Amino acid sequence: MAQVTLFGFWPSPFVYRVIWALKLKGVDYEYVEEDMLYNKSDRLLKYNPVHKKVPVLVHAGKPIAESAVILEYIEETWPQNPLLPKDPHGRALARFWTKFGEDKIPALFGFFMTEGEQQVTATKEGQEQLRILEEQGLGDKKFFGGDEIGMADLEFGWLAWWLEVLSEVAGVKVIEAESFPRLYAWIQRFKEFPTIKETLPDRSAMLTYFKGRRATFLALAAS
């Protein structure tokens, strides 16, 4: 089997989406940790000259960038344990919610990048999007993908692990059991799912890292 290499950065939920997809499908891969803040490798810059970001998947020497594009590639190349349903309309819906997750990143992360009055507004905006996600995206399903984890679950996986850390660092509660009962229940199911549970970054390391990031963002905003 041709070599699979994933260039990543341990605190990145975009990278973890790809790791989860590879693990759920039982694909062996080599992981290369990139120093995204201070010292990106020559190989990364060669493989992703356009955006210079991670994740980048290299399969048989050929690079693919952008987590959503990588997930589609993984799905097509290793069809076992599918992340997308077979029917075209179901696939369109999974892709719709995955894109929703991408497009709403500024709104969803706003609470983490702001403080004071701005943070109150930003948190509300993020929660509005989460309300739409819970009511129309998840509904009464076990996972976004239905009975099994699918592409949209991987897109929103950060809500199940990163959000708690970001909330603690930023000093706001974004999702609570009372305010978002279905999303909250999905969070518990997702992070207890065996493959996912074994594949999460260390919580205390995340706390340290994101405390540093928030300090940087706030300093930049103030300057």
Added chain:
Amino acid sequence: MADVVILLDAYASVFGMRVRVALAEKGIKYEYREEDLRNKSQLLLKMNPVHKKIPVLIHNGKPVCESLIIVHYIDEVWKDKAPLLPSDPYQRAQARFWADFIDKKLYDAQKKIWTAKGEEQETAKKEFIEALKVLEGELGGKPYFMGERFGFLDIALITFYSWFHTYETLGNFSIEAECPKLISWAKRCMQKESVSKSLPDPKKVYEYILEMKKKLGVE
């Protein structure tokens, strides 16, 4: 049972045009419904409650939203005719990557060309041309982006061509002077009926934008 296909669209939308081209490539019969974006129909609000935007493809009563997702859907449902995406997974990944690049880099830059003035507009023009040049580099010497056959990535980009006259007039620059190979590619695409019949007259687009600017108060 015959398929019932309805497209909720707005004639000047580069996103709506993508769906028109895809439907035309596959020879699919559909009903086109023009939406007044300042007075959206009940049907649009019901079929796309999350974003309330066009285009929306309604196939046998079920909605599909987001232009590139719709193009994927069309390719998957009507898979026996004129494939829009290549069959090789790596080629498909490349097509998706560059379509994402277009939606990220090109879209924001082009908007500021017709809404902004002065410094902001100059910066937007630079970013727009830079993005086009990167795409031109990707095209290389090929007739179409993925090779010999017109497809997904051509569809993603060609619709912006109907707006070039608007950008050039409002931004006072020539896209052909900066990206001659890309203009050759565009003219090649325009020779296809599926494209020429799906794109509006650039002059009409320009008039429409002038109206929009008046209404938005950004003259």
